[in-house]
Amino acid sequence: MLTQPCTPPRSAAKLGHVTSKLPHRRTRRFSHAPWLLFCAAAAASCGAPAAEPRAAPSSVLLVTIDTLRADRLGCYGHTRAHTPNIDGLATRGVRFERALSVAPLTFPAHVSLMSGTIPPHHGARDNGVFRAVEELDLLAEVLRETGLRTAAFTAAFVLDSQFGLDQGFEEYGDVPQRVMHPKGMLEHRSAAEVNAEAFAWLNTLDESEPFFLWLHYFEPHLPYPPPNERPAALRDHPYDAEVSNADRALGQVLARLEELGRGEETLVVLTSDHGESLGEHGEASHSFFVYQAVLHVPLIFSHASLPAGSTVSSNASLVDVMPTLLELLEIEGPPLPPPARSLAASVRGAASTASSPPPPVYFESLNSLLNYGWAPLQGVTLGDDKYIRAPRAELYDIARDPAELSNLLATDAERARALEEMLVALLAANPGREGAERELSDSDRVRLAGLGYTGAASPAVTENTLADPKDGIERVRKEELILELFNAGRHAEGVGVLRELLEGDPANPVFNSRFGFVQLMQGRFDEAIPYLERSIENGYRVAENVTNLALCFLYTQRLDRARTVFEEALAINAKYLPALFGLAQVHVGQGDPDAARDRLDELLGLWRGGEDPIIAQARQLLATLPR
Numbered sequence: 267m268l269t270q271p272c273t274p275p276r277s278a279a280k281l282g283h284v285t286s287k288l289p290h291r292r293t294r295r296f297s298h299a300p301w302l303l304f305c306a307a308a309a310a311s312c313g314a315p316a317a318e319p320r321a322a323p324s325s326v327l328l329v330t331i332d333t334l335r336a337d338r339l340g341c342y343g344h345t346r347a348h349t350p351n352i353d354g355l356a357t358r359g360v361r362f363e364r365a366l367s368v369a370p371l372t373f374p375a376h377v378s379l380m381s382g383t384i385p386p387h388h389g390a391r392d393n394g395v396f397r398a399v400e401e402l403d404l405l406a407e408v409l410r411e412t413g414l415r416t417a418a419f420t421a422a423f424v425l426d427s428q429f430g431l432d433q434g435f436e437e438y439g440d441v442p443q444r445v446m447h448p449k450g451m452l453e454h455r456s457a458a459e460v461n462a463e464a465f466a467w468l469n470t471l472d473e474s475e476p477f478f479l480w481l482h483y484f485e486p487h488l489p490y491p492p493p494n495e496r497p498a499a500l501r502d503h504p505y506d507a508e509v510s511n512a513d514r515a516l517g518q519v520l521a522r523l524e525e526l527g528r529g530e531e532t533l534v535v536l537t538s539d540h541g542e543s544l545g546e547h548g549e550a551s552h553s554f555f556v557y558q559a560v561l562h563v564p565l566i567f568s569h570a571s572l573p574a575g576s577t578v579s580s581n582a583s584l585v586d587v588m589p590t591l592l593e594l595l596e597i598e599g600p601p602l603p604p605p606a607r608s609l610a611a612s613v614r615g616a617a618s619t620a621s622s623p624p625p626p627v628y629f630e631s632l633n634s635l636l637n638y639g640w641a642p643l644q645g646v647t648l649g650d651d652k653y654i655r656a657p658r659a660e661l662y663d664i665a666r667d668p669a670e671l672s673n674l675l676a677t678d679a680e681r682a683r684a685l686e687e688m689l690v691a692l693l694a695a696n697p698g699r700e701g702a703e704r705e706l707s708d709s710d711r712v713r714l715a716g717l718g719y720t721g722a723a724s725p726a727v728t729e730n731t732l733a734d735p736k737d738g739i740e741r742v743r744k745e746e747l748i749l750e751l752f753n754a755g756r757h758a759e760g761v762g763v764l765r766e767l768l769e770g771d772p773a774n775p776v777f778n779s780r781f782g783f784v785q786l787m788q789g790r791f792d793e794a795i796p797y798l799e800r801s802i803e804n805g806y807r808v809a810e811n812v813t814n815l816a817l818c819f820l821y822t823q824r825l826d827r828a829r830t831v832f833e834e835a836l837a838i839n840a841k842y843l844p845a846l847f848g849l850a851q852v853h854v855g856q857g858d859p860d861a862a863r864d865r866l867d868e869l870l871g872l873w874r875g876g877e878d879p880i881i882a883q884a885r886q887l888l889a890t891l892p893r
């Protein structure tokens with residue numbers, strides 16, 4: 267009895283646990299394998315036509331479009347969409363109807379995609395303060411070891427090479443540092459700029475060299491462009507307009523591959539790291555909640571060897587992409603912990619005849635824990651059942667109730683209990699990893715360890731004393747409103763809202779950070795310091811927040827303290843230009859012009875933007891220093 271007729275033997279699974287970087291054998295890349303002939307024979311014996319098998323792909327184009335909801339694409343049924351290139355991929359390839367992200371956060375989701383492991387295994391739980399550790403066998407490393415040329419061009423700072431996703435890439439295009447203002451993690455560039463670098467790299471390849479090219483576009487992520495930069499039909503729909511802009515960029519890459527004669531050999535994989543709430547459940551964007559709006563992502567595999575226009579209806583996870591892709595390329599991958607699995611049989615069109623039922627799909631968001639001090643969210647989806655562990659847990663039937671408006675927990679506690687057990691088992695198989703934290707605060711470290719997220723294998727514990735994020739979303743919305751009030755010059759009103767938020771939640775890291783920033787902007791440095799210190803102590807350790815504290819010390823002439831804190835900011839983000847400039851000023855104040863010059867040279871070397879007042883100041887300061 268054939269159970270998986272089109273799955274090649276996977277000897278990698280017999281290798282046992284591999285800790286070192288193993289040489290990944292490329293099996294049968296240039297000839298049709300016995301298993302392929304075996305498949306054809308099996309198909310013939312079942313009465314199916316034995317079609318001439320097409321050659322397996324030898325190169326890969328992986329495109330991740332940040333913040334892309336599946337249901338905003340034409341091929342996923344969105345009537346207003348203008349996404350002809352993505353829709354065309356689906357027409358020529360295989361589309362997963364229900365692919366799910368592991369986390370609504372760019373960096374953790376991309377590490378899962380590139381490693382085939384869930385965040386509890388790889389340890390990257392948030393943007394900015396974690397890294398992809400060396401021990402992971404990342405997709406690019408596997409492909410490079412089998413002889414593919416590798417390059418990645420990314421569009422957002424969150425994926426900067428300093429966070430470790432560059433492992434295995436011969437070339438890794440970071441976002442140039444351009445903006446001196448505290449835009450921090452939102453630093454990004456256009457898909458056109460990403461494409462320009464990719465085209466230049468493709469031109470350096472010999473035409474016979476197989477390649478792995480990863481492109482990351484950021485268009486659908488906030489902020490949106492002004493109406494005059496949107497396609498006419500989508501002028502009033504900024505999100506759809508940005509999706510359309512990303513689609514156009516994808517079309518340009520596909521056209522370039524055809525021009526270069528590389529289209530036929532190239533497997534194209536299109537997906538996203540997470541979706542966008544767009545106001546659902548009270549969330550404007552993403553990172554906080556784990557509803558389908560942010561978890562349901564597109565996933566399309568397109569190549570001439572695959573059945574054109576077919577769909578897969580069962581649940582798939584971002585962690586399944588790496589093993590699937592490797593199997594389609596006939597490359598042996600590293601053994602992966604559960605729940606990752608190859609979906610190559612489904613992609614090739616074999617009916618889902620796997621002997622074991624599909625595993626639960628894992629998801630999480632620790633954003634509420636790490637940045638607000640509220641309870642984390644974790645859960646699993648199995649078939650149509652979706653369970654979210656929280657102080658007030660949730661259970662949904664996502665087929666009947668895709669908007670997740672009707673919590674079935676009270677009426678079906680038994681089902682919730684079964685899913686909670688699956689979650690516990692999954693976490694036990696993926697014990698927390700130490701070493702992925704870069705610059706966590708002590709309190710975050712303690713919190714993560716105490717809840718079982720790092721260190722020894724222990725199932726995560728629901729911390730009932732922490733607030734439910736559902737109760738915090740109103741406060742998050744208010745906090746977002748503050749920026750708008752300040753931009754509109756309504757400072758007093760903004761300060762009033764902030765005071766109100768702090769009264770209700772005095773330890774909240776983000777609220778303290780905002781209040782400190784407001785004091786800093788108004789020149790009240792001494793007032794700002796305790797708020798900024800508290801925000802950092804309680805976990806808000808992004809480089810711009812730490813830099814704001816350092817600036818308070820600089821402007822009040824506490825230079826030793828300023829220096830230490832600027833250095834802390836640079837340990838979090840070595841390329842944060844305001845921290846480099848501040849540190850240079852400290853060195854000048856301390857009578858160390860050589861050190862100041864080094865910092866300024868470093869800063870100007872990183873700068874890729876047009877004229878900026880602070881760059882002009884940096885140049886001025888440099889000119890005053892003795893050479």
Ligand SMILES: [Zn+2]
Pocket residue numbers: 332333371372373539540
């Ligand atoms: Zn993202």
